[in-house]
Amino acid sequence: MITFEQVGVEYADADGPALRGVDLTIPEGELCLLVGPSGAGKSTLLGTVSGLVPHFTGGVLTGRVTVAGRDTRHHRPRELADVVGTVGQDPAGHFVTDTVEEELAYGMESLGLPPAVMRRRVEETLDLLGLADLRGRALSALSGGQRQRVAIGSVLTVHPKVLVLDEPTSALDPGAAEEVLAVVQRLVHDLGTTVLLSEHRLERVVQYADQVLLLPGPGEPPVLGDPAELMARSPVRPPVVDLGRLAGWSPLPLTVRDARRRAATLRERLPAPAVPAAGPPTGPAIAAASRLVVSRGPVPALRGVELALFPGQITALMGRNGAGKSTLLGSLVGLHAPDSGTVRVNGLVPHKSRPKDLIRSVGLVPQDPRDLLYAETVADECTAADQDAAAEPGTCRALLAALLPGIDDRCHPRDLSEGQRLTLALAVVLAARPPVILLDEPTRGLDYAAKARLVEILRTLAADGHAVLLATHDVELAAELAHRTAVLAEGEIVADGPTPEVVLASPTFAPQTAKILPPYLTVPEVAAALRELP
DSSP: OEEEEEEEEEOTTOSSOSEEEEEEEEOTTOEEEEEOOTTSSHHHHHHHHHTHHHHTTOSEEEEEEEETTEETTTSOGGGSTTTEEEEOSOGGGGOOSSBHHHHHHHHHHHHTOOHHHHHHHHHHHHHHTTOGGGTTSBGGGSOHHHHHHHHHHHHHTTOOSEEEEESTTTTSOHHHHHHHHHHHHHHHHHHOOEEEEEOSOHHHHGGGOSEEEEOOSTTOOOEEEOHHHHHTTOSSOOHHHHHHHHHTOSSOOOSHHHHHHHOHHHHHHSOOOOOOOOOSOOOSOSEEEEEEEEEETTEEEEEEEEEEEOTTOEEEEEESTTSSHHHHHHHHTTSSOOSEEEEEETTBOGGGSOHHHHTTTEEEEOSSGGGGOOSSSHHHHHHHHHHHHTOOTTHHHHHHHHHSTTOOTTSOGGGSOHHHHHHHHHHHHHTTOOSEEEEESTTTTOOHHHHHHHHHHHHHHHHTTOEEEEEOSOHHHHHHHOSEEEEEETTEEEEEEEHHHHHHTOTTTOOHHHHHSTTOOSHHHHHHHHHTOO
């Protein structure tokens, strides 16, 4: 279905080729998972299939890519739209209409399908992706995860032969991610759709892959093969594979079920983990919401929320898409005025405070760090951050160098990787030294190495006395990092306590290791316990 013949891609002013020597065939009706670190060329490879590379992105494409017999060198993206459906990392970038139902129908209208066919397919897609209750909702009023499902649905209605998905579950809660992946799997198995999928959260998707396409690094030729075999040599791996490598299992397990079957002996050898020490000293709360009620238009987003944040404590805020996590973070920085109840941050009422006062008390890194970045270069961003925070010149740049050395001052923020943009946005926020730091889906678009760097950064901030609140769907991040986890559902806090207690009590929010070797939460915990065995 998809054939690459000695394909290479090189962009102007780049240090080296983005892709080189891609020579392989992806058969019809298979789910192929692209695996590799950030910068390895995964998005570029996906773009060559849809024709976006080079017709839209520029650059020089060598070799040939054919999809269903069509050469992408001679067929622009619009001429491949009936064959290839593409959903990129930013779902909002796909939208051209105002409501969910209109967006699902738009692609079919462009292809001139009969109204009766369009109506039937819209209803089928609404049911497949759990969007029926949102059909008349404005796209601008949707949560990030809801927008992601609509973007996928708008492609599915066209019934493409090839589906190209770039980070399809990055903004979804665990339940919604399972639903979307179940739909993708059904398309592969029942309709013979060929799916090419890139995803950093491999723990969600690797078990569904028929083949893995490993991109070892920039400019290195990719390798296509069996998922278990390639996971054994991949530089990025999900926790279940890391656990298998630690235990010496062969072949490596790709699913929690397989790992549980092999873990009986290991489970017997491991001692009960030590009771974790109490979290960091709490003292007086630095930020608190009390009986907080907030509406977003006609929709009640928060209902009587009680939450306190303490210096030195990292709190994970979890819950389904649309549960109110982003609204709660926005309320803490004054973006939303309460209908009732109170919000206090460092002695301020956020929605009544002047921005120049508020940024010294609380900082928010939003889901898309680009929302904070508007200058032409990294150096200009840092200079503007120092001015806004009334900080000493060079403060933001010094923070950025400490968080992630090696970022070029002359680089445009949009040319940075997801991890670099996130770090730059965090440095911009930290220039004002706020005691409260809020992050909304901070690991979206990050590979495992970038996530590990973020974990160390946040631990350092907490050790310095900052209160950190991160809204996340990343259960592995919460298990590794958070002292405390709170769960939102329908705008209400339904669980709030030490992270081990909360995540072990929930099949949805439990990390992979906890499902295999409870009550251990992470592979490093298991490794530490094994080192202590006689």
